[in-house]
Amino acid sequence: MSTTHKAEIGSETVFPRAADIDPRVLDEVAxxxxxxxxxxxxxxxxxxxxxxxLKVGGHQASSASMVAIMTALWFEQLQAGDRVSVKPHxxxxxxxxxxxxxxLEEKYLTTLREYKGLQSxxxxxxxxxxxxxxxxxxxxxxxxPIWAAIARRYVQTAMGTAGSGRQYSLVxxxxxxxGAVWEAILDPGxxxxxxxxxIVDLNRQSLDRVVPNIAxxxxxxxxxxxxxxxxxxxxxxxxxxxxxxxxxxxxxxxILDMPNAEYQRLLRCTPEQVRDRLPGDGPGSSExxxxxxxxxxxxxxxxxxxxxxxxxxxxxxxxxxxDDTRPTVIIAYTIKGYGLPTEGHPQxxxxxxxxxxxxxxxxxxxxxxxNPWGRFDEDSELGxxxxxTAERLKRDAIPALxxxxxxxxxxxxxxxxxxxxxxxxRVLLDLTRSAPEVAERVVTVSPDVSSTTNLAxxxxxxxxxxxxxxxxxxxxxPETLMHWREKPTGQHMELGIAETNLVGLMGELGAxxxxxxxxxxxxxxxxxxxVERALxxxxxxxxxxxxxxxxxxxxxxxLAAEGGAHQSIKTPSIGLEQPGCxxxxxxxxxxxxxxxxxxxxxxxxxxxxxxxxxxxxxxxxQSLANVPTDPAARERRRRQVVAGGYPLIxxxxxxxxxxxxxxxxxxxIAAGERLEQAGVNADILCVTSPxxxxxxxxxxxxxxxxxxxxxxxxxxxxxxxxMVTVLDGHPHTLTFLAGVNRVPSVSLGVSQFGQVGxxxxxxxxxxxxxxxxxxxxxxxxxx
Numbered sequence: 001m002s003t004t005h006k007a008e009i010g011s012e013t014v015f016p017r018a019a020d021i022d023p024r025v026l027d028e029v030a031x032x033x034x035x036x037x038x039x040x041x042x043x044x045x046x047x048x049x050x051x052x053x054l055k056v057g058g059h060q061a062s063s064a065s066m067v068a069i070m071t072a073l074w075f076e077q078l079q080a081g082d083r084v085s086v087k088p089h090x091x092x093x094x095x096x097x098x099x100x101x102x103x104l105e106e107k108y109l110t111t112l113r114e115y116k117g118l119q120s121x122x123x124x125x126x127x128x129x130x131x132x133x134x135x136x137x138x139x140x141x142x143x144x145p146i147w148a149a150i151a152r153r154y155v156q157t158a159m160g161t162a163g164s165g166r167q168y169s170l171v172x173x174x175x176x177x178x179g180a181v182w183e184a185i186l187d188p189g190x191x192x193x194x195x196x197x198x199i200v201d202l203n204r205q206s207l208d209r210v211v212p213n214i215a216x217x218x219x220x221x222x223x224x225x226x227x228x229x230x231x232x233x234x235x236x237x238x239x240x241x242x243x244x245x246x247x248x249x250x251x252x253x254x255i256l257d258m259p260n261a262e263y264q265r266l267l268r269c270t271p272e273q274v275r276d277r278l279p280g281d282g283p284g285s286s287e288x289x290x291x292x293x294x295x296x297x298x299x300x301x302x303x304x305x306x307x308x309x310x311x312x313x314x315x316x317x318x319x320x321x322x323d324d325t326r327p328t329v330i331i332a333y334t335i336k337g338y339g340l341p342t343e344g345h346p347q348x349x350x351x352x353x354x355x356x357x358x359x360x361x362x363x364x365x366x367x368x369x370x371n372p373w374g375r376f377d378e379d380s381e382l383g384x385x386x387x388x389t390a391e392r393l394k395r396d397a398i399p400a401l402x403x404x405x406x407x408x409x410x411x412x413x414x415x416x417x418x419x420x421x422x423x424x425x426r427v428l429l430d431l432t433r434s435a436p437e438v439a440e441r442v443v444t445v446s447p448d449v450s451s452t453t454n455l456a457x458x459x460x461x462x463x464x465x466x467x468x469x470x471x472x473x474x475x476x477x478p479e480t481l482m483h484w485r486e487k488p489t490g491q492h493m494e495l496g497i498a499e500t501n502l503v504g505l506m507g508e509l510g511a512x513x514x515x516x517x518x519x520x521x522x523x524x525x526x527x528x529x530x531v532e533r534a535l536x537x538x539x540x541x542x543x544x545x546x547x548x549x550x551x552x553x554x555x556x557x558x559l560a561a562e563g564g565a566h567q568s569i570k571t572p573s574i575g576l577e578q579p580g581c582x583x584x585x586x587x588x589x590x591x592x593x594x595x596x597x598x599x600x601x602x603x604x605x606x607x608x609x610x611x612x613x614x615x616x617x618x619x620x621x622q623s624l625a626n627v628p629t630d631p632a633a634r635e636r637r638r639r640q641v642v643a644g645g646y647p648l649i650x651x652x653x654x655x656x657x658x659x660x661x662x663x664x665x666x667x668x669i670a671a672g673e674r675l676e677q678a679g680v681n682a683d684i685l686c687v688t689s690p691x692x693x694x695x696x697x698x699x700x701x702x703x704x705x706x707x708x709x710x711x712x713x714x715x716x717x718x719x720x721x722x723m724v725t726v727l728d729g730h731p732h733t734l735t736f737l738a739g740v741n742r743v744p745s746v747s748l749g750v751s752q753f754g755q756v757g758x759x760x761x762x763x764x765x766x767x768x769x770x771x772x773x774x775x776x777x778x779x780x781x782x783x
Contacts, residue, residue: 023312030071036096037063039372044112061337062089065203072315080395081165085133085141087172088121101390104129134544139178140537142171147508149193155518157488162516169198183498191227196327203336204260229328233318236311247291250284267344271297309334399517404437406601414589414622420615421553423592425454444492445524447502453525463490499534507541510548519604528552528568542580547608553615556728557754558663560762567754572729575612576691583612583691585662588625598642616663643710644692649684656682661727671773715740722780746776
């Protein structure tokens, strides 16, 4: 088990909910959580030396609005099998709770945003305490528990080892502006996930201002239309008691109808100003004036702050109403900066308490500003509550990983004419016969493009995963070639046309090894142009430990007839640059097999690696691969393919090197033949992974760790000649190769939006056809 991923197996023991906890006791815990979270940020910014002078930052106000929500959730509601995604800016609250529960050492409380300390935002892989989901990029962490719910269900139905548990998302209201959030909420399958619970921190503020038009009613209708249970926690017990008095209905209407900014301004007013402003000048103002006239100043100030998201009794009641038959959203009204001197200020998002304000805050709470890291006495009521909560949330150790060995080579050599995209389906089907123990852990995912990405045969073979079996009404239709058989044993999942959902699901399927000890090998397929759309959530999934394989197909301007809107240009560079990922662009069917098997073999394990394969629909003569027949030579070729590239053609006394990738290999080979007829001998090299070759170059220079032997076999110094590189993508992807032996070079590729037309016309337009390669070769050769 990697040291960067905590054991997360859910316990089968279900503890009773803490139904008899006095809300006033939870208020005392919340006060300590507020103090600790504020002090963690204060120390990072006001106490710890800052040698660079750069802002450290933190979010005291955003943390404060979540304190009661999280305290009630952890100390009253959560079970060991539950998982929680914490909104990014509330990470200090999470660390404070973990500290009180004994899950975080005191030494870390002074390390927020420090090298190897507490991370800026919750991180499964880098924080020292229990973090269920990495968050940070707003919206992505919010949706992760949805996909984790599916992943847990899959592991439970397929392996029976994931137990049960709710999946919570603690969401800032501004996160609901993210389109990816609604793509996830509206996916038809999500309405069946009763274990999903979202809690929205409705503080009506963003980074810059009080948001004028956040309307809880509209949000409620949107969630309800998607099939979610909606629970709104607007007011606390004090306000509710005032609403029951004469004039209370007028007060309730006034608060509900009041613009957000006007309400926020009341929080910054003196009691005298509140008495003047709160009644307003509309119907019922005199009733409100009479009602609040009987309240002393402290009660009036407390009343306008008594929103449901800060009232323990209201929160506990809301949590107990959760209906586990469908997703639930709890919309909790809160105040940003609740309990702090910055409470309700429109620009308090990133504001920090001054030293003087912090000391006054400490005095008000009865804390020591110089020694802020106290826990409750173990023998006190609060200390015992922390101990029993920690015991209730304790998770069993993750079992030893059961990761099957993935074969490296089927021993078969593709014949005839085929595309690399077609090779994908062939490899998956071959796995079901040659390595069924591996194939049974493969789960494919696609956004409504299964048939057009050559997954039809695989889907027919393994079926479509569903929590319950559904009748296929087209099963007896002889003209239906792709059979959509939905059942709990299926191994294909299809979402709507939303690539962010797809990669979110891939990330959570790829994290099952670290949650329940059961590795899944997720392979997601989408049209390559849309990899850019999915890049951020996929990258974030990799950061969070989700190991998966993304297949982009069809790719490049080779998708000629589809025109520029469906032609990818930048994706080879994405594969080169994405951390935690090895990218491949195979040229032949055998390359697809070897790179895909190698990529599957890197999944589902500590220090595993994701992969990105860029495939093509171009039919290519497979004999051009010239696969060695000698077993030792074949294995040598396989190792080269997996390591990043191989010499396809070596000519005696070569004076030129042509380096090509993927769909451009036929043009490179044809150009070499024409140059040979003109008296110019050229070596033809096939690059399968620019990223691996770049890492080898960096390692040779002492700037990283990677195997460098592939450079000696691909580009030996004794064969250093002028170079032409060509690919169906941006030309800079391969430019660095000329620096291996410092030779003159010309880089061909695609740097403009694509054009519709025949393959020949499009290649000619972008200067990557055979004629263009020959011209570039003659230009780069010495006179």
